[in-house]
Amino acid sequence: MPRGGSRRHTEMRAEEKTRWRAVNAPCSLCGQATIDWDAPANTPDALEVDHTLPVKTHPHLEFEPSNRKPSHHRCNRAKGAGAAAPGIGVTSEAW
Known part of the structure; x- marks a missing residue:
C-alpha cells in the first residue's frame, strides 16, 4: 500500500x-499539547500522524480514522512500528 505521499x-x-x-x-x-502545527516536516515538534496499530502489521487500517492520532514527529519516530511506551498517567495538577 502506498504511504505518506498518496493523495488519499x-x-x-x-x-x-x-x-x-x-x-x-x-x-x-x-x-503534551505542544505540537507545532506550522513546523516543517521532520522537525521534533511537527505534527505526524501516528497509527495506533502500525501499518506495517495492520496495512488494512492505514486509512481507518480511529487508528490515526496526532503525535509529535519525535514521539512517533521513537515509537516506530512498535507499541507506544506507557504514559505517566493522570497528573494531580495542570502544569
Missing part, C-alpha cells in the same frame, strides 16, 4: 490537522 493520505492528513489544530489536540504518545 495527504487529503486525510490535511482534514485531520485542521480538526486537531482547532482543539489543540495533544500528542497521542506523550500527552
Whole structure:
C-alpha cells in the first residue's frame, strides 16, 4: 500500500490537522499539547500522524480514522512500528 505521499493520505492528513489544530489536540504518545502545527516536516515538534496499530502489521487500517492520532514527529519516530511506551498517567495538577 502506498504511504505518506498518496493523495488519499495527504487529503486525510490535511482534514485531520485542521480538526486537531482547532482543539489543540495533544500528542497521542506523550500527552503534551505542544505540537507545532506550522513546523516543517521532520522537525521534533511537527505534527505526524501516528497509527495506533502500525501499518506495517495492520496495512488494512492505514486509512481507518480511529487508528490515526496526532503525535509529535519525535514521539512517533521513537515509537516506530512498535507499541507506544506507557504514559505517566493522570497528573494531580495542570502544569
